[in-house]
Amino acid sequence: MNEPIGIFDSGIGGLTVVKQLTKLLPNENYIYFGDTARVPYGTRSNRLIKQYAFEDTAFLQQFKIKLLVVACNTVSAVAVDLLESSIDIPLSGVIMPGVETAIETTKNSKIGIIGTTATVTSGAYEERIKSINPDITVYGQACPMLVHLVEEGWIDEEITRLTITKYLEPLLEKSIDTIILGCTHFPVVSELIQDVVGSSITLIDSGKETAKKVKQILDKSGLNVNDKSEGNFSFYVSDIPDKFDEVGTLFLGRPVVQATHVDFDNFLMEQGEKIYEPLRRNS
Amino acid sequence: MNEPIGIFDSGIGGLTVVKQLTKLLPNENYIYFGDTARVPYGTRSNRLIKQYAFEDTAFLQQFKIKLLVVACNTVSAVAVDLLESSIDIPLSGVIMPGVETAIETTKNSKIGIIGTTATVTSGAYEERIKSINPDITVYGQACPMLVHLVEEGWIDEEITRLTITKYLEPLLEKSIDTIILGCTHFPVVSELIQDVVGSSITLIDSGKETAKKVKQILDKSGLNVNDKSEGNFSFYVSDIPDKFDEVGTLFLGRPVVQATHVDFDNFLMEQGEKIYEPLRRNS
Structure with a gap:
């Protein structure tokens, strides 16, 4: 084949x-x-x-x-x-591959999803997670600016770090232990994201x-x-x-x-x- | 009519x-x-x-x-x-309306242009300015991220101020006295731009x-x-x-x-x- x-x-x-x-x-x-x-x-x-x-x-x-x-x-x-x-x-x-791994990964049943506005507001991740395990709570956060920052090549910039912090703070307040990178652009800045959220949170690379x-x-x-x-x-x-x-x-x-x-x-x-x-x- | x-x-x-x-x-x-x-x-x-x-x-x-x-x-x-x-x-x-006013405005014959990458790299502003007054020096600076920041509604954010500063510093080093806002999105953040560049520089709103x-x-x-x-x-x-x-x-x-x-x-x-x-x- x-x-x-x-x-x-x-x-x-x-x-x-x-x-x-x-x-x-x-x-x-x-x-x-x-x-x-x-x-x-x-x-x-x-x-x-x-x-x-x-x-x-x-x-x-x-x-x-x-x-x-x-x-x-x-x-x-x-x-x-x-x-x-x-x-x-x-x-x-x-989506499904990331969803399945996130469900296996989370220990406190709190998963964060970051992606474009359309991806997050579609509720597609939450719906699929809930259909497998309804006890998991899912918190979505649209990060449209992060797409543009990656496309601009601003990978190691203070502006990018501030943007990640601004977007992820509301998620961190929910004590999530797992984040799905629900946008193909985000693996490019996964190190910076990991740095902002700390090592206790597991990032799932959908790719x-x-x-x-x-x-x-x-x-x-x-x-x-x-x-x-x-x-x-x-x-x-x-x-x-x-x-x-x-x-x-x-x-x-x-x-x-x-x-x-x-x-x-x-x-x-x-x-x-x-x-x-x-x-x-x-x- | x-x-x-x-x-x-x-x-x-x-x-x-x-x-x-x-x-x-x-x-x-x-x-x-x-x-x-x-x-x-x-x-x-x-x-x-x-x-x-x-x-x-x-x-x-x-x-x-x-x-x-x-x-x-x-x-x-x-x-x-x-x-x-x-x-x-x-x-x-x-373009032409902004060009004509910028030429009338500049006192030191140094004009800055900010816009999307396509607008700036097309050289359209520079070409038109030079065709009217070849003694004027034109400095272009693409500011693609500023478009996205405005569309996100981040008008009064530190991230936006940092982005403007990052983009405009190279222009300011050239001692320009006039900047054409060469993108329809930029008038929305013109106050912040003015604040970053200082009152000695005149901003031209193409609209x-x-x-x-x-x-x-x-x-x-x-x-x-x-x-x-x-x-x-x-x-x-x-x-x-x-x-x-x-x-x-x-x-x-x-x-x-x-x-x-x-x-x-x-x-x-x-x-x-x-x-x-x-x-x-x-x-």
């Missing part, structure tokens, strides 16, 4: 998930699509986020992917169930947990790659944004390979209405 | 321009389009910014507007000349200067409104974003009226290829 694993995200933040995937599954082939022309999804309406999710998936399905990773927390929160019921390959979002989940799915379904050489990584974006290489390298943990710029509007026009059919059927 | 004045921006930041327009020209009718589904333009490629400019203009032209205001600095920097040669109504961007320019065009061309009652303000957006009312009110300086959510993808599909013709002809 040498077909690639497809990963999409609203932008290039999902490269932190690719980093963990290639670490754990270095022989797999990967195709990544970053919808950089329309980032951020986090501030869009739910209707629009669902539409984008189907469009991004359609793009990756051109490449006969064997498994889909929705590396975007916003899409994982809003549209992953709908996607799962609409496509015929296995899929992993980035790392998602990679483990993907390995489980592959093992279980016999979809693992046969080839024992290092896998390929193809990288598509809908626009080449500002600071692309610099920020991408920060996310991927190594220099970004050449990205292919896709004329996504043209792709969608060619696809026509058919990619929206499951969306209409289910809404 | 009771036809409306059309204003578009990548988001709702252009409401700071509307604020100044309605102050100076309260009897005019206004139609505003904020492309909130695709904001921010500042990090997009030039090619995409031009395409968006034509799409946004086509949307406003449905309403038989008599004058177009490009309230977006990014579009004013990249696409306003192309737009001007393609439409048959008068037009004002937000205010644009309103004066629009008045001049109307007076000269006899396009002023006949009606002496207070004008109407219609407000269209391509998505209803997070914190919409709160941030909009901050920009407009009064509570935001009801906004109409436009299915912009559908509008573009109906328009077909014709709106891109001038873009193809000129590129």
Whole structure:
């Protein structure tokens, strides 16, 4: 099964998930699509986020992917169930893997979630945690500015530390012992976050947990790659944004390979209405 | 001439321009389009910014507007000349009005420009200033984080002050005496900026200067409104974003009226290829 694993995200933040995937599954082939022309999804309406999710998936399905990773927390929160019921390959979002590990980790049954406003207000994390263990209390905190600070490359700045402190103080007052990094950007500043919250709190990196989940799915379904050489990584974006290489390298943990710029509007026009059919059927 | 004045921006930041327009020209009718589904333009490629400019203009032209205001600095920097040669109504961007006033204002011929990365790196301000007075030295400073801080509503925060200080220190070292606020978001924090840079530096609000320019065009061309009652303000957006009312009110300086959510993808599909013709002809 040498077909690639497809990963999409609203932008290039999902490269932190690719980093963990290639670490754990270095022989797999990967195709990544970053919808950089329309980032951020986090501030869009739910209707629009669902539409984008189907469009991004359609793009990756051109490449006969064997498994889909929705590396975007916003899409994982809003549209992953709908996607799962609409496509015929296995899929992993980035929410459930983090949720399961957080539930195993917490000792006092108090979990904090940090992410974009859309992710946190969707209540997706809380809902999934409660469905597994209703006794756990979940505290969400939207940290939109942290996304921008990472994209600006302000990783070691006093401004970033102050912003983390401002956002996390209300969570710390609740005596949580576990925090899910519910945004692909946050692993980049996880050391600073750990420093602010102290060593008694465990941070859960959704990307790392998602990679483990993907390995489980592959093992279980016999979809693992046969080839024992290092896998390929193809990288598509809908626009080449500002600071692309610099920020991408920060996310991927190594220099970004050449990205292919896709004329996504043209792709969608060619696809026509058919990619929206499951969306209409289910809404 | 009771036809409306059309204003578009990548988001709702252009409401700071509307604020100044309605102050100076309260009897005019206004139609505003904020492309909130695709904001921010500042990090997009030039090619995409031009395409968006034509799409946004086509949307406003449905309403038989008599004058177009490009309230977006990014579009004013990249696409306003192309737009001007393609439409048959008068037009004002937000760059030239600020440029002209800054040139009149500076005493030591050193002007600073702050804006998004795209606006600053386009060199649009510098080019226009130099074409009028080549003896003036222009120093640009991209301040992308300031856009996000304003959108988060962090107007009076220490984090915002530190961010302004960090961005503006290199400019202050150049002994500039005039700064153009080259982004629609920045008038919202102009007091804090003034406080950081000190009273010896004059801040130029592009929105205010644009309103004066629009008045001049109307007076000269006899396009002023006949009606002496207070004008109407219609407000269209391509998505209803997070914190919409709160941030909009901050920009407009009064509570935001009801906004109409436009299915912009559908509008573009109906328009077909014709709106891109001038873009193809000129590129």
